[in-house]
Amino acid sequence: MADDLELRxxxxxxxxxxxxPRDWMPDGYRKTLIRQIAQHAHSEIIGMQPEGxxxxxxxxxxxxxxxxxxxxxxxxxxxxxxxxxxTLGADREDLTTKLIEGRQxxxxxxxxxxxxxxxxxxxxxxxxxxxxxxxxxxCRTSYGPYARAMxxxxxxxxxxxxxxxxxxxxxxxxxxxxxxxxxxxxxxWWWPALMMFGPPDAESTNTEQSMAWRIxxxxxxxxxxxxxxxxxxxxxxxxVTFPDPELKxxxxxxxxxxxxxxxxxxxxxxxxxxxxNEQRIAHRRKAHEDGAWVREAAAAHxxxxxxxxxxxx
Amino acid sequence: MSFDxxxxxxxxxxxxxxxxxxxxxxxxxxxxxxxxxxxxxxALAAYCLMLGDDALICSQRxxxxxxxxxxxxxxxxxxxxxLDLLGQARMLLxxxxxxxxxxxxxxxxxxxxxxxxxxxxxxxxxxxxxxxDFATTIARLLVxxxxxxxxxxxxxxxxxxxxxxxxxxxxxELAYHRDHAAQWTVxxxxxxxxxxxxxxxxxxxxWPFVDELFATHSVDTVLAGVAVDxxxxxxxxxxxxxxxxxxxxxxxxADTKAxxxxxxxxxxxxxxxxxxxLLAEMQHLHRSxxxxxx
Numbered sequence: 001m002a003d004d005l006e007l008r009x010x011x012x013x014x015x016x017x018x019x020x021p022r023d024w025m026p027d028g029y030r031k032t033l034i035r036q037i038a039q040h041a042h043s044e045i046i047g048m049q050p051e052g053x054x055x056x057x058x059x060x061x062x063x064x065x066x067x068x069x070x071x072x073x074x075x076x077x078x079x080x081x082x083x084x085x086x087t088l089g090a091d092r093e094d095l096t097t098k099l100i101e102g103r104q105x106x107x108x109x110x111x112x113x114x115x116x117x118x119x120x121x122x123x124x125x126x127x128x129x130x131x132x133x134x135x136x137x138x139c140r141t142s143y144g145p146y147a148r149a150m151x152x153x154x155x156x157x158x159x160x161x162x163x164x165x166x167x168x169x170x171x172x173x174x175x176x177x178x179x180x181x182x183x184x185x186x187x188x189w190w191w192p193a194l195m196m197f198g199p200p201d202a203e204s205t206n207t208e209q210s211m212a213w214r215i216x217x218x219x220x221x222x223x224x225x226x227x228x229x230x231x232x233x234x235x236x237x238x239x240v241t242f243p244d245p246e247l248k249x250x251x252x253x254x255x256x257x258x259x260x261x262x263x264x265x266x267x268x269x270x271x272x273x274x275x276x277n278e279q280r281i282a283h284r285r286k287a288h289e290d291g292a293w294v295r296e297a298a299a300a301h302x303x304x305x306x307x308x309x310x311x312x313x
Numbered sequence: 314m315s316f317d318x319x320x321x322x323x324x325x326x327x328x329x330x331x332x333x334x335x336x337x338x339x340x341x342x343x344x345x346x347x348x349x350x351x352x353x354x355x356a357l358a359a360y361c362l363m364l365g366d367d368a369l370i371c372s373q374r375x376x377x378x379x380x381x382x383x384x385x386x387x388x389x390x391x392x393x394x395x396l397d398l399l400g401q402a403r404m405l406l407x408x409x410x411x412x413x414x415x416x417x418x419x420x421x422x423x424x425x426x427x428x429x430x431x432x433x434x435x436x437x438x439x440x441x442x443x444x445x446d447f448a449t450t451i452a453r454l455l456v457x458x459x460x461x462x463x464x465x466x467x468x469x470x471x472x473x474x475x476x477x478x479x480x481x482x483x484x485x486e487l488a489y490h491r492d493h494a495a496q497w498t499v500x501x502x503x504x505x506x507x508x509x510x511x512x513x514x515x516x517x518x519x520w521p522f523v524d525e526l527f528a529t530h531s532v533d534t535v536l537a538g539v540a541v542d543x544x545x546x547x548x549x550x551x552x553x554x555x556x557x558x559x560x561x562x563x564x565x566x567a568d569t570k571a572x573x574x575x576x577x578x579x580x581x582x583x584x585x586x587x588x589x590x591l592l593a594e595m596q597h598l599h600r601s602x603x604x605x606x607x
Contacts, residue, residue: 048380048388055376059599060418060607061369061403064376065396071379072392079385117598117607167607174606283380291383293511294447297504304503 013214018144021087029213033143034088035104036215038095041081042106044074045099046280050114051123059117066163067120073156080149087145100285107131108266109196111274118171118178118185124164126186126193126231132157133227134197137217165234172239179239186235187243194258195266197224228256341404344478346411349539356535357473358412359430362420363532363580364464365405366431369421370588371457372398373595374439378450381441390493394454397486404479418607422599426592427582433571434522436579436588444587445518448508451497452515458490459553460526460546467541476539495557502561513563520566526550530580 005024012019019025052071058064082092098104109127114120135157138150171178198204198220210216218226228247235242246259269277348354375395382388406417413420438444439453465487468480501512527547533540558565577583599607 045380045385052380055379056373056594057598059422059602059605061399061406061421063607065399065403068376068379068392068396068399072389072396075380075385075388075392079389082385170606175602175604177602178605287381287383290381290441291387291447293505293507294383294387294501297501297508299504300508301500301504 013142016140016142016214018147019142020144028209029215030088032210032213032215033146034085034090036210037081037085037088037146038090038098039105039107041078041085041095042099042104043110044078044081046106046110046284048074048078049280049283050110050112050276051120053114054117054120057117058120063117063120063167066167070124070160070163073160077149077153077156080152084143084145084149088143096284096288100281100288102272102281105270106280107196108270108274109192110280111269111277112189112192113275115188116181116185118168118181119189121164121167121171121182122185122189124160124162125168125234126189127196128157128161128164129231130193130196130227132161133223133230137223140214140217142214165238168238168240182238183240186240190242190244191261191265194224194227194261195263197221197227199263199266225255228258232256340400340482341475341478345474347474348412349472349474352473352539353535354412356532357539358409359532360536360540361405361409361412361476363430363530365402365409365420366429367435367457367461368398368405369402370429370431370591371435371453372396372402373591374435375450375454378441383447387447391450394490394493397483397490401479401483401486404475404482408473408475408479418599422596426584426588429584429588429592430580430582431584432522432525432579433585434519434526436591437519437522437585438587439515439519445515446511448501448511449515449518451494451501452512452519454490455494455498455557456519456523456526456554458487458494459557460543460550462487462491463546463549463553464541464543467546471540472538491553495560498557498563499561502558502563509562512561516558516563517566521569521571524568524570525578525580528578528580532580 006026009019009023009025009029012023019029048071051067051074055064055067055071058067082095085095086092095104099106109130114123132154135150135154139147139154141147141150168182171182201207201219201221204220207216207219211219232242232247244259246257248257249255250257268274272278348357372395375391375398378391379388379395382391402421403417406420410416410420434453434457437453439449440446441450445453462484465480465483468476469484471477471480498512501508503509527543527550529542529544533542555565571578574583599605
């Protein structure tokens with residue numbers, strides 16, 4: 001019986017059909033998905049902070065509106081993704097606890113600080129850009145609710161990326177100080193953006209099984225190369241350079257060659273040593289703890305309300 | 314759109330799917346922007362600044378909650394309300410700017426504190442800073458949106474076609490803001506002992522600033538037919554607040570009034586100490602890079 005279920009699961013996955021919440025699935029598949037989707041949801045929520053850092057100081061009302069709407073979208077993405085984990089039997093409160101206790105991770109990129117307003121544009125262009133490269137293949141991932149959430153998220157992320165790029169284009173038409181600000185920001189974010197694709201394939205532990213289950217569709221290195229190939233012409237159009245002396249077109253490969261990110265820095269930040277790791281988690285924890293009495297009140301009111309309705313009936 | 318190359322539209326020039334790209338003027342497209350005959354234009358500009366600054370400063374405060382709300386749904390809701398108010402502020406500052414020869418950003422970023430005409434209720438810290446908490450924020454939102462909804466409802470009859478159009482557009486937004494605040498007031502008033510105590514404390518905190526909302530200013534008088542005399546809104550707003558507080562089991566605070574400063578308050582550009590810090594934060598980048606384009 002179990003063998004039949006497993007066979008049917010394997011066939012569904014291999015036929016590129018979707019697994020839906022009520023379908024049988026192996027425990028490992030369920031656990032891997034919960035871990036991956038939760039990590040993605042946490043990234044959206046933690047990702048609100050570095051950009052949210054500039055809402056109060058946005059230098060024009062139009063930019064303020066765009067930024068506020070963008071950070072609001074990220075909260076929305078977090079919500080869809082937590083909902084997707086709930087279809088697998090996870091619980092939002094439990095996942096939030098795991099996040100603030102450091103038992104589940106989020107994208108390490110958000111442990112870097114946003115130091116100027118140009119960072120808002122560069123995050124849109126490069127960080128959202130890298131995220132899209134990672135996420136577009138997930139629109140075809142084998143778990144239905146995740147794939148559907150990703151389609152919606154990718155559309156909105158593309159819009160954010162375009163807004164970020166448009167901000168940089170505008171700044172590059174501005175004063176020398178603004179142009180310098182953009183280049184400085186690109187210098188700080190380029191390598192961390194490349195790290196977003198994860199360690200080199202040779203060192204990536206989760207890739208193989210996830211590829212077989214069609215949870216993941218491309219390797220880290222493939223996606224990183226794709227991102228570099230797409231970003232270089234964008235940088236040229238913008239009038240900025242990437243801080244990589246090894247970056248050059250390779251005629252033979254038909255791709256760009258590029259240098260290797262500092263993986264020691266990557267692991268240091270992943271393990272908690274980034275400029276903002278503690279701050280990001282402390283911020284999230286404070287919001288969650290400060291809000292506990294509000295959530296309790298809402299639950300108590302709902303219960304009283306139901307009881308009153310029943311009493312009246 | 315193609316999912317295989319999310320970048321493809323980046324370099325193109327299509328503007329149609331930009332939510333904010335073409336600005337807010339579209340929201341009022343087709344509206345006659347001529348000034349009504351005989352209107353005192355300086356007074357009209359001052360009036361638009363009053364209502365515009367209320368929205369701008371309140372939006373700035375609400376946006377402080379972003380990533381700090383008690384739950385994700387509330388992060389989204391408060392950001393939504395802040396965005397609506399920011400949109401109203403932009404339309405009103407632009408209208409004022411048509412008289413003053415300035416754009417919305419010059420008015421938002423290059424005026425000094427004494428030139429801001431918002432009421433004190435909009436600027437005080439009601440949380441997430443040390444000046445309040447979620448309940449205090451809800452208390453302010455309840456009072457502010459109930460009052461502004463009543464005001465915009467009357468402003469639909471304004472002789473200025475732009476104010477009339479702004480009021481018509483803002484009504485639906487403000488009705489949602491009031492409804493959101495009212496629902497939370499009831500939830501918190503009824504929920505637990507702690508939430509009841511905090512909600513009552515929130516009301517007590519904002520109540521001294523309520524009276525200013527209904528004080529007639531000389532600009533209101535000069536602009537009869539264009540502006541709404543806020544004193545005329547008092548009984549309507551009181552009725553709404555009473556109904557919400559009743560449903561929430563809360564007590565209407567005693568009518569204490571914050572004293573004026575040598576007879577002046579927000580509408581005269583005399584603010585609380587909190588305002589200077591709020592503006593320093595809001596304006597510093599814009600002012601630091603003169604001549605920059607954003």
